[in-house]
Amino acid sequence: MKKTVVSLILAILLFSICLTPVSATTIDYWYPENQPDFQNFHGSNLPRVVDNAEILTDSEEEELSAAVQKIVDTYNIGYVIFTDTDNHGLSKEVYSADFLYYNGYGVGDTYDAVVFYLSLEEGNRGWRTTSIGKCEEIFNADVTYEIDELVDNDIRNKGDYYSAFKKHIEYVDSLMHEKNSFPVKKFLLGVLIGYVIGLIVSLIYVSGLKKKMRVVSPVDAKEYLADGSYVVHDKSVDYLYTTVTKVAKPQDNDRSGGSSFSSGSSSSGGSFSSGGRDF
Amino acid sequence: MSDNIKSFKCPSCGSPIVYVPGSESLTCNNCSNEYSVDALIKAANFENEESSFDWGEYKRNFEENKQRFENTAVYICGSCGAQIECEKTTAATKCPYCENVVVLSDRLGGGLKPNAVIPFAIDKEAAMKAVLNHFSGKKLLPSDFKSQRKLSKITGIYVPFWLFDGGIDGKMKFGGTRIRYYSDKYYDYTETRHYNIYVSGEMRFEKIPVDGSERMDDDLMDALEPFDYSKLTDFNDGYLSGFLADRFDTDPDLSLPRAENRMYVSAESVLRGTADDGFDTISTEASALKLYDPSVKYALLPVYLLNMTYKGKNYRLAVNGQTGKVVGELPISRAKQWLYTLGIASAIAVPISLIATWFMK
Numbered sequence: 042m043k044k045t046v047v048s049l050i051l052a053i054l055l056f057s058i059c060l061t062p063v064s065a066t067t068i069d070y071w072y073p074e075n076q077p078d079f080q081n082f083h084g085s086n087l088p089r090v091v092d093n094a095e096i097l098t099d100s101e102e103e104e105l106s107a108a109v110q111k112i113v114d115t116y117n118i119g120y121v122i123f124t125d126t127d128n129h130g131l132s133k134e135v136y137s138a139d140f141l142y143y144n145g146y147g148v149g150d151t152y153d154a155v156v157f158y159l160s161l162e163e164g165n166r167g168w169r170t171t172s173i174g175k176c177e178e179i180f181n182a183d184v185t186y187e188i189d190e191l192v193d194n195d196i197r198n199k200g201d202y203y204s205a206f207k208k209h210i211e212y213v214d215s216l217m218h219e220k221n222s223f224p225v226k227k228f229l230l231g232v233l234i235g236y237v238i239g240l241i242v243s244l245i246y247v248s249g250l251k252k253k254m255r256v257v258s259p260v261d262a263k264e265y266l267a268d269g270s271y272v273v274h275d276k277s278v279d280y281l282y283t284t285v286t287k288v289a290k291p292q293d294n295d296r297s298g299g300s301s302f303s304s305g306s307s308s309s310g311g312s313f314s315s316g317g318r319d320f
Numbered sequence: 321m322s323d324n325i326k327s328f329k330c331p332s333c334g335s336p337i338v339y340v341p342g343s344e345s346l347t348c349n350n351c352s353n354e355y356s357v358d359a360l361i362k363a364a365n366f367e368n369e370e371s372s373f374d375w376g377e378y379k380r381n382f383e384e385n386k387q388r389f390e391n392t393a394v395y396i397c398g399s400c401g402a403q404i405e406c407e408k409t410t411a412a413t414k415c416p417y418c419e420n421v422v423v424l425s426d427r428l429g430g431g432l433k434p435n436a437v438i439p440f441a442i443d444k445e446a447a448m449k450a451v452l453n454h455f456s457g458k459k460l461l462p463s464d465f466k467s468q469r470k471l472s473k474i475t476g477i478y479v480p481f482w483l484f485d486g487g488i489d490g491k492m493k494f495g496g497t498r499i500r501y502y503s504d505k506y507y508d509y510t511e512t513r514h515y516n517i518y519v520s521g522e523m524r525f526e527k528i529p530v531d532g533s534e535r536m537d538d539d540l541m542d543a544l545e546p547f548d549y550s551k552l553t554d555f556n557d558g559y560l561s562g563f564l565a566d567r568f569d570t571d572p573d574l575s576l577p578r579a580e581n582r583m584y585v586s587a588e589s590v591l592r593g594t595a596d597d598g599f600d601t602i603s604t605e606a607s608a609l610k611l612y613d614p615s616v617k618y619a620l621l622p623v624y625l626l627n628m629t630y631k632g633k634n635y636r637l638a639v640n641g642q643t644g645k646v647v648g649e650l651p652i653s654r655a656k657q658w659l660y661t662l663g664i665a666s667a668i669a670v671p672i673s674l675i676a677t678w679f680m681k
Binding site: 224227228230231232234235236238239240242243244246247250251253254255256257258259260261262263264265266267270271272273274275276277278279280281282283284285286287288289290 | 457458459460461487491496503505506507508509510511512513514515516517518519520521522523524525526527528537538539540542543545546579582583585586589590594595597647648649650651652657660661662663664665666667668669670671672673674675676677680
């Protein structure tokens with residue numbers, strides 16, 4: 042009887058564990074208890090470097106935090122460096138997007154934020170630059186590819202994560218500066234393109250006007266061909282040879298270098314874009 | 321009055337009478353009486369020699385008469401008795417003293433007589449209007465170029481033309497290709513099949529006009545085409561009254577290559593059209609064409625001429641006296657040219673610059 046009661050209790054416990062949803066509380070401390078009811082929010086006093094993988098020294102973390110905070114203050118976006126050794130069964134993309142949403146890193150009405158996530162999970166190592174809100178437009182496939190190229194050697198070959206993070210911060214600073222300042226060079230290039238096209242069109246038009254000022258005499262005599270006078274004596278067509286030229290089609294993954302880029306929805310239901318490489 | 325000079329006078333009042341463009345009559349400017357060309361010619365008992373045209377005969381007559389017109393000639397006006405000095409090729413003119421119209425018939429007689437004439441169909445006013453219409457579409461024309469004062473100097477003149485007939489016979493070789501495009505997973509292919517195409521044939525051209533006057537710019541006269549040959553009529557010097565007229569002074573042998581080249585260009589185009597039977601590209605590789613059975617007729621065609629001087633340069637305009645088509649080089653306003661170039665460039669540059677800048681964000 043005692044055995045039966047113990048078995049029953051164990052079975053109930055096991056059953057209740059199985060029925061328990063995969064909730065945030067079981068994954069990490071920052072996951073909300075009730076995900077379906079999650080509402081976006083603006084977090085306060087957020088750390089700018091979350092080194093769960095403990096790969097940075099205190100001084101490095103402090104230095105990086107200051108640099109990231111400066112970007113946050115200057116460009117009014119959420120930005121964080123995040124490392125972890127466990128993705129909790131989620132993809133790196135979703136896990137990093139969840140990190141942004143559930144910690145309230147998004148800024149402004151559209152909750153704009155970007156995270157550089159380094160996963161050191163055994164057998165699932167890689168990095169992702171994941172963005173939400175309007176940052177999705179900025180950190181597109183081309184941008185994340187450039188970032189991947191920038192940090193690849195430091196992370197993959199040297200294991201110098203600190204250097205990789207610094208480069209990421211410098212890149213984001215430069216990118217956001219470019220996006221937020223008046224694009225003088227692009228504007229001048231645009232004006233130059235506009236005037237080159239405008240000049241070509243106007244020169245064609247004016248040359249047409251000038252042509253009207255000249256005498257244009259006929260070069261042929263088709264007006265004077267007598268009706269019915271044309272007689273074909275002979276016509277023959279001889280086949281000679283065939284040539285074939287071929288041009289290789291561009292392959293989609295020509296420049297990937299192992300980079301991947303995807304868009305999707307995080308556990309919170311909010312959208313994200315994410316690009317990076319595994320190693 | 322010399323037999324070589326014919327002046328058309330009103331049988332009623334004796335004033336000069338002139339041909340009315342677009343009609344078959346001559347009008348007296350004084351009493352407004354109208355006379356049919358044929359009736360007047362008969363009445364005046366004009367010589368109306370028929371000449372069956374033959375190129376060989378024309379060549380002989382041209383050579384025989386060449387010496388007669390080497391120098392400037394002087395004629396006595398039948399109306400006022402003034403001496404009229406005119407160029408060797410002038411066939412019809414006006415007395416500068418009494419405005420009497422004079423046809424120098426010895427310049428148009430015998431072998432020098434034109435086979436045909438297209439009478440003027442539009443008058444001087446219509447020609448001036450055509451010139452003004454021609455100006456209105458010219459955006460680069462200097463604003464001070466056109467003025468009625470200059471336009472009033474427009475002059476109607478019968479220009480001597482050779483009308484060449486001839487056949488072109490020959491063969492041509494073309495290179496043609498047919499192109500097919502296809503792809504597989506890795507490559508885009510272009511398959512080009514090459515062919516030789518041979519075409520031989522013949523065709524005939526009729527009445528290709530080439531001006532027979534050295535004084536007239538060939539390109540200008542060519543540009544006046546086309547003339548409506550359905551209005552081509554037997555030559556009658558009554559049509560010349562009231563207009564100037566020139567006699568030919570260019571050997572038809574010298575004029576023939578101009579017509580011949582045009583025949584070759586058209587013949588090549590016609591043969592090429594026959595060869596081009598669904599080919600994607602076609603190019604001429606060899607051509608062996610020859611002119612056969614050429615013949616020529618001599619005709620006077622109606623042209624209004626207007627010389628306008630602008631900033632020291634003379635601009636000659638010509639108006640087809642039958643159709644009103646206006647041709648001729650016109651001066652270009654540098655200021656307007658720059659204005660249009662920069663104005664249009666700026667108008668296009670502004671929106672394109674904004675679009676380009678937006679796309680580069």
